[in-house]
Amino acid sequence: MPLIPDSTAVTGAADKKTCLACGSEMGEHWAEASDIEYFTTDATYNYLRCCACDCLWIHPVPIAALAEIYPANYYSYASGGESAVVNIKNKLDKRFFRTLFRDIVGDSLRVLDVGGGSGTSLNLVRRADSRVSDTVVVDLDSGAQEVAAENGHSFFHGPVELFESDQLFDVILMLNLIEHVADPTAVMSKAHSLLKPGGRLIVKTPNWRSYDEVLFRQHSWAGYHCPRHWVLWTMPGFTTFATSCGLQVVSARYTQGAPFWAVSVLAMLAKRGLISVSAERPTASHPLFAPLAGFFALFDLLRMPFAHPSQMFFELTR
Numbered sequence: 001m002p003l004i005p006d007s008t009a010v011t012g013a014a015d016k017k018t019c020l021a022c023g024s025e026m027g028e029h030w031a032e033a034s035d036i037e038y039f040t041t042d043a044t045y046n047y048l049r050c051c052a053c054d055c056l057w058i059h060p061v062p063i064a065a066l067a068e069i070y071p072a073n074y075y076s077y078a079s080g081g082e083s084a085v086v087n088i089k090n091k092l093d094k095r096f097f098r099t100l101f102r103d104i105v106g107d108s109l110r111v112l113d114v115g116g117g118s119g120t121s122l123n124l125v126r127r128a129d130s131r132v133s134d135t136v137v138v139d140l141d142s143g144a145q146e147v148a149a150e151n152g153h154s155f156f157h158g159p160v161e162l163f164e165s166d167q168l169f170d171v172i173l174m175l176n177l178i179e180h181v182a183d184p185t186a187v188m189s190k191a192h193s194l195l196k197p198g199g200r201l202i203v204k205t206p207n208w209r210s211y212d213e214v215l216f217r218q219h220s221w222a223g224y225h226c227p228r229h230w231v232l233w234t235m236p237g238f239t240t241f242a243t244s245c246g247l248q249v250v251s252a253r254y255t256q257g258a259p260f261w262a263v264s265v266l267a268m269l270a271k272r273g274l275i276s277v278s279a280e281r282p283t284a285s286h287p288l289f290a291p292l293a294g295f296f297a298l299f300d301l302l303r304m305p306f307a308h309p310s311q312m313f314f315e316l317t318r
Helices: 063-069 084-101 120-128 142-150 184-194 211-219 235-244 258-271 289-303
Strands: 027-033 045-050 056-059 109-114 132-139 154-157 169-175 195-206 248-255 311-317
Touching (some): 027 056, 027 211, 120 169, 132 142, 142 154, 169 184, 184 235, 195 235, 211 258, 235 248, 258 289
Parallel strands (some): 109 132, 109 169, 132 154, 169 195
Antiparallel strands (some): 195 311
16 A cells, blocks of 8 residues: 655645756656546646656656555555455465565565555565564554454554654565655655665656556556555666665666556546546556556566566665
8 A cells, every 4th residue: 555645744835847857957748647547637737757767757747646645445454355356366475475585684574665564565564574573564554454453464554654663674564655645855865864774665656657657648547556656666777766765775677567567558548538447446546456467567567578567666775
């Protein structure tokens, strides 16, 4: 679940044409986009490309519209259910965590999930490695707190910048989070301060230089997740950004971006009147979403040796 940005985090950020990643004012227009998924607003937003660090950022930054652009039926608020797609994803995530934790030294491990919602990922982490003894969620969704507690996780309700701990963490998860915040440098720097030396900060975030972005650039590419993704990187760009926050890159790899493909295709079909989507029935809830996502996941995995798909994983350390 993304950590919804703190509206007080960046004074004036909504109006200034300043790169959210590096602060440069050297931006060029890249694309226009609207909300093709949840239809929370009729507004059109600009995405600018930073000529200094090659990231994309949204303008204006919709800091004042958080309650509007994250509706009650937002995907990360859902329980996830027991669908075949969810079960497959959970198995893959559990395998990923098991592999990750093999390189973490210690008899008892502390894990923090920034934007972790009710602790779904932390549940998988505990199943993947029995050494995990202390799990903490930081999230702005107060509705997730009770479920997280029932799952045995500590919960901090608020922005991660305000979270304090008297012990450092062996692993910090930031999965599909950093692209949602108005001040990514502050969030990454806070994670750095909470991480044990030699620990791992795991970041999953979109790669905007991808084939699907090229195809759907002028059609509100779903990777923009407009107006909820506020800053998007490339792999070289995020590597430079992480290094500027005092972190070292242990590994970086691309992974499939099937949901972006599926939503982009469905939005195109809806625009042509071939299917129906609405605020009550978001694009990702359409019956065609799951089969399309499955097809494009395979497509991305097959082409990965030759091209860069639209998601990235980073393992960082301090």
